[in-house]
Amino acid sequence: MKPSLILINPWIYDFAAYDLWSKPLGLLYLAAFLRNCGFQIYLIDCLDAHHPLMIGDPSIKRPKRRLYGTGKYWRKEIPKPPPLKDIPRPYSIYGISRRVFEEELRSIQRPAAILVTSLMTYWYPGAIEVIALAKKNHPGVPVILGGIYARLCNDLATRNSGADSVSTLTDPASLLRVLEDHDVHAPGPLLDSGPPPYPAFDLLGKIEYVCLLTSTGCPFRCPYCVSHFLNPQMSRRDPAEVLDEILYWHRNFGVRDFAFYDDALLISSDTHLAILLEGIERLRLDLRFHTPNALHVREVTADVATLMRRSGFRTIRLGLETSDFSLHRNFGDKVAEGDFERAVNNLLRTGFTRDQIGVYILIGLPGQSVDSVMATVDFVDRVSATPYLSEYSPIPHTPLWEKAEGYSRYDLSEPLFHNNTLLPCWGEAQLAELPRLKKRVLEIKEKYR
Ligand code: SF4
Known part of the structure; x- marks a missing residue:
């Protein structure tokens, strides 16, 4: 059986968020690369506005989608983190519910590693939450954080994210070395057959x-x-x-x-x-x-x-x-x-x-x-x-x-x-x-x- 990897696009924690053609392109490129290296790839997109388990829940209001695939995300108002407590605006978590996220995580048999991306520096609470839940649901599996926050605030991310490694590498091939440090090895050389190495949008629930x-x-x-x-x-x-x-x-x-x-x-x-x-x-x-x-x-x-x-x-x-x-x-x-x-x-x-x-x-x-x-x-x-x-x-x-x-x-x-x-x-x-x-x-x- 192929070794598997879970790749995760975390939630957004913010005062406002809108899907203006926003997709984790770096993560999707990485998914395509790792798939071509022979790994079985599972992608969990916390910002999936069409997640079937969310749509099946009548107690949750569906986000309005607009022209050309843009639109709102699922949203739930949450208490502000202490540094923002005096800001007089509601603060929310954007994306699928924690319940659905954990169900997704548990539906995947023990992966070889979990890779989490990050974007805006001030969205780091989403990455931290995802990492904590990944570790809770798959104890002992190495979790690696990459992406823009990991690169821009590397010291902080290394100290606070809870990830086993924080990677600043941009070249997907170098990630193989990070995986090897955790004893996770690519099953074989790059595959010539299979889907072309375009970012793996096909792993998303719906390609708008x-x-x-x-x-x-x-x-x-x-x-x-x-x-x-x-x-x-x-x-x-x-x-x-x-x-x-x-x-x-x-x-x-x-x-x-x-x-x-x-x-x-x-x-x-x-x-x-x-x-x-x-x-x-x-x-x-x-x-x-x-x-x-x-x-x-x-x-x-x-x-x-x-x-x-x-x-x-x-x-x-x-x-x-x-x-x-x-x-x-x-x-x-x-x-x-x-x-x-x-x-x-x-x-x-x-x-x-x-x-x-x-x-x-x-x-x-x-x-x-x-x-x-x-x-x-x-x-x-x-x-x-x-x-x-x-x-x-x-x-x-x-x-x-x-x-x-x-x-x-x-x-x-x-x-x-x-x-x-x-x-x-x-x-x-x-x-x-x-x-x-x-x-x-x-x-x-x-x-x-
Ligand atoms: S440096 Fe940045 S803001 Fe300036 S033109 Fe280039 S991409 Fe745009």
């Missing part, structure tokens, strides 16, 4: 959409962003291989919605994305594409906008951050005056509507004024796009980290205070203006709905 990564890394160095720490080198896949992946999911699983996870999707598009989109356009498959990660506005040329329109893009998000162009020098110098208007005009001219063109505006940066955010919101409205406030979360290992620590109302050595809902780097005066900012954004959205 697939997340695509055509490249990793980003050539910019925005001081608030952790992309460079997580992916120091840029690398790109062959567009033909990405097209094969899209066709694989569409033809075998009927998937029509695809979300790009790239940090720099449009960079050098004539040798990369344009080739992929031309291939998609030729096939006329009625697919829909979404870019929840911001696109670089400078790269949205008339040609790129036309290709995006023709190949089926439905949701566009642009990264503007601020309309104060003197500040852009500090933000990586990726937007110059006139770039944004040009990008939006190119998109509008090809037929995108303003509600399809969302623009991320950063809010809550250390030293940022409310007036500059309001000016940016109005600027986006004038240019005929839709503003989205993107709350700044201080992230360890970013260039802005020390400044953030200096401005923060909280001690950022506790990751719960990295939560963007708290806007930790804004003072009371700025926070008092938050409802006014949100109201203005809402008015603009309502006006064009």
Whole structure:
């Protein structure tokens, strides 16, 4: 019998959470790799909004799902962890119930190891809870924590997570060595047959959409962003291989919605994305594409906008951050005056509507004024796009980290205070203006709905 591994995507603990094409892509890549190494893989996705055991329970309200596979998660309000006790907002666990999670765990015969991923630093309580329950239900089985929290807060995770190992490795092949340290050995060399090594979305209960990564890394160095720490080198896949992946999911699983996870999707598009989109356009498959990660506005040329329109893009998000162009020098110098208007005009001219063109505006940066955010919101409205406030979360290992620590109302050595809902780097005066900012954004959205 093949040795088995359980891979777990933990719950989210937060004030708010929404599935905007959010899937644990790293974990799904790992699952595919380990499956090809001959392991039997079981995936437990705590964020599964369609879990049959949850749907079968009439006492639980089903989460509303929305367009293109996005939507709400199961949610249960819980007491706030002590550091957050004075925050006047409800706090919840998002995902399947603990009962269902434990039933899933127990339904799998003793695995060789359990691998747990992690994402936002301030969601670590979900990982800790999962690890504790994994150990309770499978005593003696090694539990390994990886993912972004494990990389960004490695010391803390090593001390507090309860995992037997905390891995900062990114290369799936190196994980085999971690498993060997726990006496878990891959059954054989990489298999050439079997499913292609695409992230194992087929292990999810229902595939509403697939997340695509055509490249990793980003050539910019925005001081608030952790992309460079997580992916120091840029690398790109062959567009033909990405097209094969899209066709694989569409033809075998009927998937029509695809979300790009790239940090720099449009960079050098004539040798990369344009080739992929031309291939998609030729096939006329009625697919829909979404870019929840911001696109670089400078790269949205008339040609790129036309290709995006023709190949089926439905949701566009642009990264503007601020309309104060003197500040852009500090933000990586990726937007110059006139770039944004040009990008939006190119998109509008090809037929995108303003509600399809969302623009991320950063809010809550250390030293940022409310007036500059309001000016940016109005600027986006004038240019005929839709503003989205993107709350700044201080992230360890970013260039802005020390400044953030200096401005923060909280001690950022506790990751719960990295939560963007708290806007930790804004003072009371700025926070008092938050409802006014949100109201203005809402008015603009309502006006064009
Ligand atoms: S352009 Fe985007 S991904 Fe690249 S460093 Fe800046 S914020 Fe990060």
